[in-house]
Amino acid sequence: MGNLRSVQKAFEKVGCDAIISNDINVIRNASKIVLPGVGSFADGMKHLEELGLIDILNEQVIKNKKPFLGICLGMQLLARVSYEHVETKGLSWIDAEVIQFDFSSLDIQLKVPHIGWNNTRYKKQNKLFHSIKDDSDFYFVHSYYFKTNEDIISSTCNYGINFVSSINKENIYAFQFHPEKSQTNGLKILENFINLKSDK
Amino acid sequence: MLKHRVIPCVLLKDWQLVKSINFDSFRTIGHPTSTARIYNARNIDELIVLDIDASLNGEEINTEIISDIADECFMPLTIGGGINSIDDIYKILNAGADKISINSKALEDLNFIKEASSIFGSQCIVCSIDVKNINGEYKVFTKSKGVLKIHPLDLALKYQKNGAGEILLTSVDNEGSANGYDIELIKVFKDKLKIPIILNGGMGKPEHAVEAIQNGADAVAASYIFHFSKYTPNDIKRELFKNNISTRIL
Numbered sequence: 001m002g003n004l005r006s007v008q009k010a011f012e013k014v015g016c017d018a019i020i021s022n023d024i025n026v027i028r029n030a031s032k033i034v035l036p037g038v039g040s041f042a043d044g045m046k047h048l049e050e051l052g053l054i055d056i057l058n059e060q061v062i063k064n065k066k067p068f069l070g071i072c073l074g075m076q077l078l079a080r081v082s083y084e085h086v087e088t089k090g091l092s093w094i095d096a097e098v099i100q101f102d103f104s105s106l107d108i109q110l111k112v113p114h115i116g117w118n119n120t121r122y123k124k125q126n127k128l129f130h131s132i133k134d135d136s137d138f139y140f141v142h143s144y145y146f147k148t149n150e151d152i153i154s155s156t157c158n159y160g161i162n163f164v165s166s167i168n169k170e171n172i173y174a175f176q177f178h179p180e181k182s183q184t185n186g187l188k189i190l191e192n193f194i195n196l197k198s199d200k
Numbered sequence: 201m202l203k204h205r206v207i208p209c210v211l212l213k214d215w216q217l218v219k220s221i222n223f224d225s226f227r228t229i230g231h232p233t234s235t236a237r238i239y240n241a242r243n244i245d246e247l248i249v250l251d252i253d254a255s256l257n258g259e260e261i262n263t264e265i266i267s268d269i270a271d272e273c274f275m276p277l278t279i280g281g282g283i284n285s286i287d288d289i290y291k292i293l294n295a296g297a298d299k300i301s302i303n304s305k306a307l308e309d310l311n312f313i314k315e316a317s318s319i320f321g322s323q324c325i326v327c328s329i330d331v332k333n334i335n336g337e338y339k340v341f342t343k344s345k346g347v348l349k350i351h352p353l354d355l356a357l358k359y360q361k362n363g364a365g366e367i368l369l370t371s372v373d374n375e376g377s378a379n380g381y382d383i384e385l386i387k388v389f390k391d392k393l394k395i396p397i398i399l400n401g402g403m404g405k406p407e408h409a410v411e412a413i414q415n416g417a418d419a420v421a422a423s424y425i426f427h428f429s430k431y432t433p434n435d436i437k438r439e440l441f442k443n444n445i446s447t448r449i450l
Contacts, residue, residue, distance in 0.1 A: 003297075003298055005270070005293075005295070109391075110202075112394060113323050115366065116202050116203055116204075116205050116396075116419070118201065137203060139276060141276075141323040142323070181274065
């Protein structure tokens with residue numbers, strides 16, 4: 001699911017050893033957990049189920065409050081439900097749904113997927129944005145977006161509509177864009193994540 | 201607001217980066233990893249690397265060199281050339297690339313695009329179309345088969361329908377000329393596709409990028425200008441900014 005190697009080498013770049021693993025014990029012993037990912041929502045959930053990782057993620061992130069970073073699809077999977085191709089249940093950590101960009105009511109037809117660099121506006125403090133200027137550009141690649149009424153939105157981005165570009169709920173941090181592909185500012189987010197003190 | 205990307209495009213041959221003029225003569229211009237490192241240091245928007253050996257000679261994809269390049273790239277990296285199977289795509293992505301550019305294989309087999317995009321997601325699949333102007337008509341051109349009958353726009357629409365995420369549109373006539381993009385070509389594509397178009401071939405000065413984007417290109421790719429002129433990707437972007445085109449200025 002997605003390009004794990006890109007995320008791993010970005011962590012290496014900022015001085016952190018990241019292990020790519022689907023081993024329950026490795027995940028249990030990790031100090032922090034990252035769920036990257038591109039690809040479809042249904043495939044992502046199917047893989048997590050088949051690999052038996054849902055219980056360990058719930059245990060470590062929800063129960064033990066281990067710092068968690070979700071990237072792109074790894075953010076969308078936290079939702080209750082996605083409507084990508086087929087209605088699929090997500091991890092349900094956040095009361096959110098994942099829906100497709102629909103510009104049919106707009107005058108200008110924007111292209112989907114939303115691919116490229118776009119600026120994000122801060123809404124609420126998020127420790128991972130520490131020392132990054134508001135309105136900075138990050139790299140996005142997605143056709144669906146995350147919609148939530150929970151008060152956890154830390155930034156939004158505009159593409160025809162304002163959509164959620166990052167969230168933070170307790171120990172859970174997630175980004176719709178790709179920090180590992182967003183040059184200096186993106187690497188700073190990963191560095192800030194490494195430097196987070198565990199709340200546990 | 202979404203930014204228009206300026207994308208250096210580099211060609212790989214015998215472990216070296218080369219630059220072609222009209223796809224024919226190649227000049228070696230340096231070592232791939234150091235070039236990738238410089239581009240990364242310049243905070244470029246994205247990088248495209250096409251392995252010409254692989255596509256011309258049917259050689260195995262050189263994942264070692266791809267992985268060396270990818271290690272230097274903290275921006276999106278597209279790799280193309282000689283992709284023939286789903287397994288090739290796995291290999292390239294595992295080496296650290298983010299997107300795959302497919303040309304010949306897509307022409308042969310539309311189902312391949314469908315299959316690849318369903319496995320890896322459309323965002324990962326760039327379909328590359330090389331175009332030649334033959335007596336005032338645009339035709340799809342391939343190195344192995346020459347000029348094809350199909351119109352480039354019809355081909356792009358087919359690719360889009362089968363799951364392509366982006367189109368890399370190259371004018372073979374303008375490639376390496378530094379005389380500017382084929383503006384008539386991009387006009388043919390303007391507002392016709394739902395997926396982004398990266399226009400390639402011919403940029404010799406920053407004004408050429410402005411012209412391309414104003415006429416319908418979502419992003420511009422270029423090789424010659426970055427290797428043989430004083431201009432950097434940031435110079436191009438400053439020119440876009442001056443012309444009120446949204447761009448990522450650092």
